[in-house]
Amino acid sequence: MPHDPPETESPSHGAHVGHLDDFHTPLTYWQTLEIAVRELLIEKGITTGAEIAAAIDSMDRRSPADGARLIAKAWIDDRFRRKLLADGSAAMTEFGLNPAGLRLLAVENTPGIHNVIVCTLCSCYPRNLLGLPPDWYKERAYRSRLVRTPRVVLAEFGLELPAETTVRVHDSTADMRYIVIPQRPAGTTDMTEDELAGLVTRDSMIGVSRASSPRGFRE
Amino acid sequence: MSEFVGRQWHDMGGQDAGPVVNEDHDFAFWEKRVDALMVIASGTGRFSVDQLRRVLEDMGESAFETMSYYERWIAAINRVLIESGIYTTEELARKLSDVRARGTTYGDCCQSETG
Numbered sequence: 001m002p003h004d005p006p007e008t009e010s011p012s013h014g015a016h017v018g019h020l021d022d023f024h025t026p027l028t029y030w031q032t033l034e035i036a037v038r039e040l041l042i043e044k045g046i047t048t049g050a051e052i053a054a055a056i057d058s059m060d061r062r063s064p065a066d067g068a069r070l071i072a073k074a075w076i077d078d079r080f081r082r083k084l085l086a087d088g089s090a091a092m093t094e095f096g097l098n099p100a101g102l103r104l105l106a107v108e109n110t111p112g113i114h115n116v117i118v119c120t121l122c123s124c125y126p127r128n129l130l131g132l133p134p135d136w137y138k139e140r141a142y143r144s145r146l147v148r149t150p151r152v153v154l155a156e157f158g159l160e161l162p163a164e165t166t167v168r169v170h171d172s173t174a175d176m177r178y179i180v181i182p183q184r185p186a187g188t189t190d191m192t193e194d195e196l197a198g199l200v201t202r203d204s205m206i207g208v209s210r211a212s213s214p215r216g217f218r219e
Numbered sequence: 220m221s222e223f224v225g226r227q228w229h230d231m232g233g234q235d236a237g238p239v240v241n242e243d244h245d246f247a248f249w250e251k252r253v254d255a256l257m258v259i260a261s262g263t264g265r266f267s268v269d270q271l272r273r274v275l276e277d278m279g280e281s282a283f284e285t286m287s288y289y290e291r292w293i294a295a296i297n298r299v300l301i302e303s304g305i306y307t308t309e310e311l312a313r314k315l316s317d318v319r320a321r322g323t324t325y326g327d328c329c330q331s332e333t334g
């Protein structure tokens with residue numbers, strides 16, 4: 001009999017990650033497989049329903065907000081900025097975030113250099129800082145073309161770079177993750193760290209856009 | 220283009236492709252559950268990221284073109300769990316028919332479940 005999804009499935013903290021109700025739609029083969037695999041893992045004592053619910057909850061809590069706070073800190077604290085560039089994982093730990101065993105490399109945009117990240121081989125992404133990756137990051141068009149024609153791809157995101165700007169494309173591997181430190185926007189000298197974090201978008205930390213301007217328009 | 224001869228399909232950096240579709244989708248509950256299974260199964264050390272990559276890459280280009288991201292993931296998780304001896308194909312077949320016998324929607328199959 002149809003009823004509402006169990007409480008544990010509510011994406012109560014999904015500020016940036018939405019959900020689709022697939023509770024009453026016919027199961028596909030792969031959805032049926034997911035149920036079977038999950039129940040087998042529970043029966044074998046490898047996980048529990050509660051552990052799965054907790055993993056989903058922690059996924060829903062994850063958002064680009066942690067990455068944005070890290071960048072804002074780097075903008076206002078030059079010592080931290082240099083530490084982030086020298087050893088991203090250590091800077092994350094110092095900031096109270098868990099690098100989860102992965103090496104983080106931060107690359108910094110300057111007036112003359114623009115950085116952008118990709119994973120041509122799969123979809124490696126700093127999800128512990130940015131949340132789950134957007135669909136386009138995982139798909140062929142971005143993975144194939146960014147390394148060959150980055151300016152064209154960036155223009156498709158609405159980012160037109162001057163010809164004299166050097167574009168650096170960074171290709172991730174399974175053992176490390178990149179994050180872009182976008183340029184701090186003009187007109188932000190009086191802003192607090194929290195206000196600055198509000199200007200740092202997911203896409204600006206991937207490098208397909210700039211940080212938002214303080215006048216309020218968002219991507 | 221000759222420079223791509225001999226590359227595996229997933230090694231797609233530098234090839235031609237259509238424009239980037241700058242869109243996102245909301246995650247379905249089942250996709251989140253697949254993601255959770257990946258995180259949990261990887262965290263137990265039952266399989267390595269390299270094992271998972273091999274399985275995903277061996278699925279071939281047709282899987283990449285026809286299956287969604289999380290469809291490929293659950294297929295890969297299932298494969299490595301069987302390879303690692305966590306359960307057998309017979310146990311999986313039995314479980315799949317159990318699940319199907321319970322109903323055709325998640326609500327019917329799993330209404331007493333959490334997860």
